[in-house]
Amino acid sequence: MALYLGVDGGGVKTTAIVANEHGKVLAKTVGLSIDYKTIGLTDARKNLKNIIKDLCEKTGEDEFKSACIGSSALSSRASEKETTALVSNIILSENIRMDSSIITAMECMLYDGPCALVISGIDSMVAARNSKGKVTKAGGWGYLLGNEGSGYAIAMEAIRRAIRAFEGSEQPTKLLNEMIEYFNLYSPQDFRYKFFDPVTERSKISAFASRVFSCASAGDKVAVNIIAEQASLLAGTTKSLIKDFPSDMVIGMWGGVFVNNRRFRNEFTASMVSQSADYHIELLNYPAECGALFASYKANNIQITDELMKNIDLYRGVRV
Numbered sequence: 001m002a003l004y005l006g007v008d009g010g011g012v013k014t015t016a017i018v019a020n021e022h023g024k025v026l027a028k029t030v031g032l033s034i035d036y037k038t039i040g041l042t043d044a045r046k047n048l049k050n051i052i053k054d055l056c057e058k059t060g061e062d063e064f065k066s067a068c069i070g071s072s073a074l075s076s077r078a079s080e081k082e083t084t085a086l087v088s089n090i091i092l093s094e095n096i097r098m099d100s101s102i103i104t105a106m107e108c109m110l111y112d113g114p115c116a117l118v119i120s121g122i123d124s125m126v127a128a129r130n131s132k133g134k135v136t137k138a139g140g141w142g143y144l145l146g147n148e149g150s151g152y153a154i155a156m157e158a159i160r161r162a163i164r165a166f167e168g169s170e171q172p173t174k175l176l177n178e179m180i181e182y183f184n185l186y187s188p189q190d191f192r193y194k195f196f197d198p199v200t201e202r203s204k205i206s207a208f209a210s211r212v213f214s215c216a217s218a219g220d221k222v223a224v225n226i227i228a229e230q231a232s233l234l235a236g237t238t239k240s241l242i243k244d245f246p247s248d249m250v251i252g253m254w255g256g257v258f259v260n261n262r263r264f265r266n267e268f269t270a271s272m273v274s275q276s277a278d279y280h281i282e283l284l285n286y287p288a289e290c291g292a293l294f295a296s297y298k299a300n301n302i303q304i305t306d307e308l309m310k311n312i313d314l315y316r317g318v319r320v
Contacts (some may be wrong), residue, residue: 005067006293009034011122012203015289018055023308025315027058037073049090064093068296070104102127107291108284114249116242121255122206124150126238138241149234151206151257157226158212173222178211213261231267239275248278
């Protein structure tokens with residue numbers, strides 16, 4: 001039986017699915033990150049090996065007709081050498097492609113015309129594809145240089161505002177108590193030690209963004225302003241990248257911040273509409289691992305038929 005593998009390797013977790021040539025998803029697994037530029041190649045290979053082992057046990061097969069990996073470690077298509085370094089002796093396939101996770105996720109849009117995809121998760125990035133298929137990108141500079149509109153950026157700005165509120169230079173905010181509780185602090189001064197010794201993982205800091213959204217929902221003005229500011233910054237990056245694209249183009253949104261927070265989506269959309277009221281802005285209809293699966297099909301010249309899509313539509317019923 002010919003099997004096709006799609007892998008979405010994000011900054012925090014990796015989701016992988018296996019399907020047959022008709023789009024029937026036979027197995028799914030969620031594992032740890034395979035971002036080898038962040039966690040190192042040894043740990044990335046170990047995590048990928050566990051993911052593939054689980055899929056092979058579930059399907060009873062150990063080889064794939066085609067495989068596609070979307071990786072947050074990449075900004076463009078990986079070289080053969082780079083791909084081999086990660087997957088050798090782990091993924092058995094005659095056709096393996098590894099690309100930036102935003103490029104594989106863009107396949108979920110199932111659209112051939114000019115389009116863009118904006119991702120906001122632990123990091124943020126924007127990619128746009130013109131009518132000739134050329135892809136350009138913006139953002140994705142990393143947590144030290146930018147990533148405006150990401151979960152990490154939202155969380156860090158909230159932490160800074162909470163500290164200033166404690167010192168009296170910022171208006172009072174519920175974020176201060178949320179910070180103390182979330183990071184298990186005795187007092188705000190303890191945060192410097194909690195943050196630096198040992199260094200708090202980016203994923204834990206980014207997850208604090210959920211507290212920011214909760215505070216905003218409760219009417220906290222500082223939290224509301226942070227979300228509006230970060231959404232506007234991400235929209236600014238997007239508007240700059242697509243300023244020469246059609247004014248009615250399709251723009252997809254993906255990533256944990258977009259998926260889980262209507263307020264952020266609304267703020268982002270409102271900012272985008274200021275450039276063109278005709279943009280078609282919506283969440284992706286399929287999760288990013290499906291984009292990698294679609295790319296895997298395309299690499300083996302499998303047509304995305306109505307029958308295949310009907311089977312993919314049943315995917316949400318597959319349990320880990």
